[in-house]
Amino acid sequence: MHIDLRTVTIKPLRHTYDHVARRIGGDKPASRYQEGTFDLQATANFHYRPTWDPEHEIFDTGRTAIRMADWYAFKDPRQFYYGAYTLARAKQQDTAEANFEFVESRGLAQALPVELKEAVLRVLVPLRHVAWGSNMNNASICAYGYGTAFTQPCVYQSMDQLGIAQYLTRVGLLLGDPDTLDEGKRAWMEDDAWQGLRRYVEDTFVLKDPFELHVAQNVALDGLLYPLVFETLIDDVLSSRGGTAVAMLTQFMTDWFGETRKWVDATVKTAAAESAGNKALLEQWTRHWRDRAAAALLPVARQVLSDNADSVMSDVVVQFNTRLAKAGVAI
Amino acid sequence: MDMQATKKKLGLKERYQVMTRGLDWTPSYQKMEDIYPYVAYEGIKIHDWDKWEDPFRLTMDAYWKYQAEKERKLYAIIDAYAQNNGHLSVTDARYINTVKLFLTGVSPLEYMAHRGFAHAGRQFPGAGPRVACLMQSLDEIRHAQTQIHALSNYNKHYNGLHEFRHMHDRVWYLSVPKSFFDDAVTAGPFEFMVAIGFSFEYVLTNLLFVPFVSGAAYNGDMSTMTFGFSAQSDEARHMTLGLEVIKFILEQDPANLPIVQRWIDKWTWRGYRVLTLVAMMMDYMLPKRTMSWKEAWEVYFEENGGALFKDLARYGITMPKCAETIALEKDHLSHQAWGTFYNYGAAAAFHTWVPEKDEMDWLAAKYPESFDKYYRPRLEYWREQAAKGNRFYNKTLPMLCQTCQIPMLFTEPGDPTKICYREVDYKDNKYHFCSDHCKEIFEHEPEKYIQSWLPVHQIYQGNCFPEGTDPTGEGFDPLAAVLQYYHLEFGRDNLDFEGSEDQKNFDTWRGMATKNV
Numbered sequence: 001m002h003i004d005l006r007t008v009t010i011k012p013l014r015h016t017y018d019h020v021a022r023r024i025g026g027d028k029p030a031s032r033y034q035e036g037t038f039d040l041q042a043t044a045n046f047h048y049r050p051t052w053d054p055e056h057e058i059f060d061t062g063r064t065a066i067r068m069a070d071w072y073a074f075k076d077p078r079q080f081y082y083g084a085y086t087l088a089r090a091k092q093q094d095t096a097e098a099n100f101e102f103v104e105s106r107g108l109a110q111a112l113p114v115e116l117k118e119a120v121l122r123v124l125v126p127l128r129h130v131a132w133g134s135n136m137n138n139a140s141i142c143a144y145g146y147g148t149a150f151t152q153p154c155v156y157q158s159m160d161q162l163g164i165a166q167y168l169t170r171v172g173l174l175l176g177d178p179d180t181l182d183e184g185k186r187a188w189m190e191d192d193a194w195q196g197l198r199r200y201v202e203d204t205f206v207l208k209d210p211f212e213l214h215v216a217q218n219v220a221l222d223g224l225l226y227p228l229v230f231e232t233l234i235d236d237v238l239s240s241r242g243g244t245a246v247a248m249l250t251q252f253m254t255d256w257f258g259e260t261r262k263w264v265d266a267t268v269k270t271a272a273a274e275s276a277g278n279k280a281l282l283e284q285w286t287r288h289w290r291d292r293a294a295a296a297l298l299p300v301a302r303q304v305l306s307d308n309a310d311s312v313m314s315d316v317v318v319q320f321n322t323r324l325a326k327a328g329v330a331i
Numbered sequence: 332m333d334m335q336a337t338k339k340k341l342g343l344k345e346r347y348q349v350m351t352r353g354l355d356w357t358p359s360y361q362k363m364e365d366i367y368p369y370v371a372y373e374g375i376k377i378h379d380w381d382k383w384e385d386p387f388r389l390t391m392d393a394y395w396k397y398q399a400e401k402e403r404k405l406y407a408i409i410d411a412y413a414q415n416n417g418h419l420s421v422t423d424a425r426y427i428n429t430v431k432l433f434l435t436g437v438s439p440l441e442y443m444a445h446r447g448f449a450h451a452g453r454q455f456p457g458a459g460p461r462v463a464c465l466m467q468s469l470d471e472i473r474h475a476q477t478q479i480h481a482l483s484n485y486n487k488h489y490n491g492l493h494e495f496r497h498m499h500d501r502v503w504y505l506s507v508p509k510s511f512f513d514d515a516v517t518a519g520p521f522e523f524m525v526a527i528g529f530s531f532e533y534v535l536t537n538l539l540f541v542p543f544v545s546g547a548a549y550n551g552d553m554s555t556m557t558f559g560f561s562a563q564s565d566e567a568r569h570m571t572l573g574l575e576v577i578k579f580i581l582e583q584d585p586a587n588l589p590i591v592q593r594w595i596d597k598w599t600w601r602g603y604r605v606l607t608l609v610a611m612m613m614d615y616m617l618p619k620r621t622m623s624w625k626e627a628w629e630v631y632f633e634e635n636g637g638a639l640f641k642d643l644a645r646y647g648i649t650m651p652k653c654a655e656t657i658a659l660e661k662d663h664l665s666h667q668a669w670g671t672f673y674n675y676g677a678a679a680a681f682h683t684w685v686p687e688k689d690e691m692d693w694l695a696a697k698y699p700e701s702f703d704k705y706y707r708p709r710l711e712y713w714r715e716q717a718a719k720g721n722r723f724y725n726k727t728l729p730m731l732c733q734t735c736q737i738p739m740l741f742t743e744p745g746d747p748t749k750i751c752y753r754e755v756d757y758k759d760n761k762y763h764f765c766s767d768h769c770k771e772i773f774e775h776e777p778e779k780y781i782q783s784w785l786p787v788h789q790i791y792q793g794n795c796f797p798e799g800t801d802p803t804g805e806g807f808d809p810l811a812a813v814l815q816y817y818h819l820e821f822g823r824d825n826l827d828f829e830g831s832e833d834q835k836n837f838d839t840w841r842g843m844a845t846k847n848v
Contacts, residue, residue: 036476090399132354163391
């Protein structure tokens with residue numbers, strides 16, 4: 001049954017801000033994502049050059065080799081503005097909290113076979129540092145990238161990765177104790193299995209081109225790491241060996257990757273579709289960082305998969321190539 | 332089960348440490364100075380980043396949870412306010428001009444703060460400050476967006492808000508807040524933190540944010556009030572960060588003191604000059620006033636700020652010298668500013684007016700030393716002239732201060748009858764200043780401030796007309812061309828409040844909402 005409540009109706013002068021109207025094809029109601037994103041970053045009449053980078057303006061398209069006629073061609077398929085973002089993460093956080101609570105209250109961590117628990121800690125705990133690296137790198141893309149449509153998701157990505165580093169820390173504390181974290185850090189600093197990955201992360205810290213950094217971090221490294229570790233090692237291999245409880249503790253990461261890759265794919269697709277030059281550059285960068293990331297991750301995988309690490313890794317790479325091909329980058 | 336018994340437990344502080352700085356490591360494949368290239372050139376010496384005391388301990392899961400709850404409430408109120416035409420319950424339509432000033436002048440700065448803190452949060456070699464800065468970066472995009480969303484409904488019904496982003500980069504008086512933030516962001520990361528984290532967020536926030544939000548509450552603007560209140564707990568975090576930054580830098584090395592003192596002096600003055608816009612908003616634009624600018628300055632700066640600087644005295648920090656000049660200006664600032672905007676009302680994206688008689692009496696009571704003597708006669712003259720059909724609009728362009736970019740409208744400290752001019756010759760050019768403090772700031776970094784994009788100079792150089800304009804063509808109207816460049820609609824966004832479309836619409840709509848017509 002329809003109830004017709006009445007309010008005083010007045011005819012508005014306009015439906016949205018003019019700069020938004022110009023982008024959505026006229027004066028019509030705009031979404032909160034659109035009003036909170038379009039043209040938010042200053043583009044003109046900067047007063048001073050950065051004393052820390054006098055070659056560039058405060059915001060400068062020249063910091064990257066990617067060329068875009070319009071940097072607002074990038075759209076976040078999740079339509080994340082701050083409110084939508086925090087609501088989405090709060091919900092996932094609720095689930096994560098419930099999962100930790102479930103595992104803890106039922107003593108499932110203690111029930112894990114010792115060997116399995118050690119394998120999990122060996123792989124997951126040093127990954128705190130990888131997530132921390134991504135936190136820094138996405139802060140960098142957010143600071144030095146161009147246009148709110150491209151940079152806004154990076155601050156979310158940055159803080160997500162801090163959250164992931166913190167969830168991994170909690171896994172370490174739940175399955176182990178504070179010494180476990182120290183041991184993970186020692187392995188990260190010293191063990192051969194981790195040095196390729198640590199070198200990769202440190203090398204990305206000095207990348208100056210924000211779009212190349214996006215490719216190195218969000219496209220290539222995360223594009224291989226998450227399917228390998230969270231979807232394959234944890235969800236398939238270790239679960240089948242009795243580690244389902246661990247999959248509950250890392251559900252946030254699995255869900256997160258499933259969601260954020262849509263945004264990552266959209267950025268690659270938009271940039272590649274812009275010009276042959278962009279496409280060639282993206283192919284070159286993706287190939288380079290994919291090969292380095294795959295090589296760095298292989299010894300990590302071998303710690304758990306002694307027999308078939310190579311074939312698992314090459315499966316992950318094949319899936320990655322297929323994914324990127326769909327986004328218009330043939331590698 | 333033995334393992335359970337021997338398991339070490341972490342205290343709250345240790346737990347937060349393993350969740351943040353425990354994630355960091357000393358790199359060996361790349362050099363520290365290549366990873367953090369901007370940390371040394373300002374001359375600040377940091378010996379031990381681990382001495383940083385985390386000003387708050389918020390892990391991301393807790394952050395998402397609290398912030399989402401706040402967002403849910405905020406947007407529910409914004410929606411309800413829009414749905415029942417809450418804008419019609421503000422005191423009177425003149426109030427909406429404060430909202431215009433806020434959206435065009437302040438909200439874009441929130442966005443700049445977001446990017447600036449992302450930069451600072453990437454560049455500090457210490458993990459503790461990096462996390463705190465990044466959390467602030469995330470908060471600041473929240474503030475920009477909640478303001479844009481909350482004020483969107485005003486934009487649907489009133490003029491002057493429709494091109495806030497475009498205007499912020501171009502309109503003459505908006506170059507004052509814009510250049511302020513550009514100045515901070517282009518400084519090194521430490522100066523940025525002192526400028527924004529400390530001087531702005533800690534010392535001056537009560538004079539910027541609070542007057543707007545309290546003004547909204549007093550004038551029935553639930554939308555603005557709600558985003559203000561919702562931002563309060565974020566601001567409290569930002570203030571503790573600002574204070575921790577100062578203490579940390581000063582405790583690290585005695586050689587940091589003179590650098591920090593100079594920054595505090597500079598940024599207190601830079602911030603104060605931006606607050607000129609707030610001063611006139613408080614005294615002239617709010618139909619229902621909360622307190623006078625002078626009272627606000629006395630409470631929030633002289634009393635509260637005085638206590639803060641006493642607290643910082645143990646580090647050797649002294650009250651900024653400019654406080655003396657500011658004390659001499661406090662009886663005059665808002666009156667001189669409003670007088671200027673009344674003059675240039677044809678080139679501003681909000682309406683101006685002469686205060687009503689009871690408002691002038693309020694001003695006289697709040698400013699017994701100055702209002703009746705210097706400012707009431709002028710306002711009354713303007714009102715008489717307007718009544719005769721001679722509403723005065725100044726069509727010439729004013730000289731701007733090279734540093735703060737405000738027209739040279741301020742008077743000599745101690746003599747409100749004489750305009751204050753200072754000048755400096757630098758590399759064959761003459762540069763003009765509104766005050767000794769702006770002049771000193773220039774002299775310390777002339778290569779920075781000669782770059783200023785001064786709106787008046789730019790207009791004279793022909794850089795502020797729409798593309799394709801021919802200024803030599805017959806009948807060329809420079810003001811009309813500049814307003815087109817601003818995307819400012821003549822006759823709708825500008826001119827006197829009396830007779831404006833805003834005034835007429837508000838009266839009509841309020842009539843529809845409250846009477847049976």
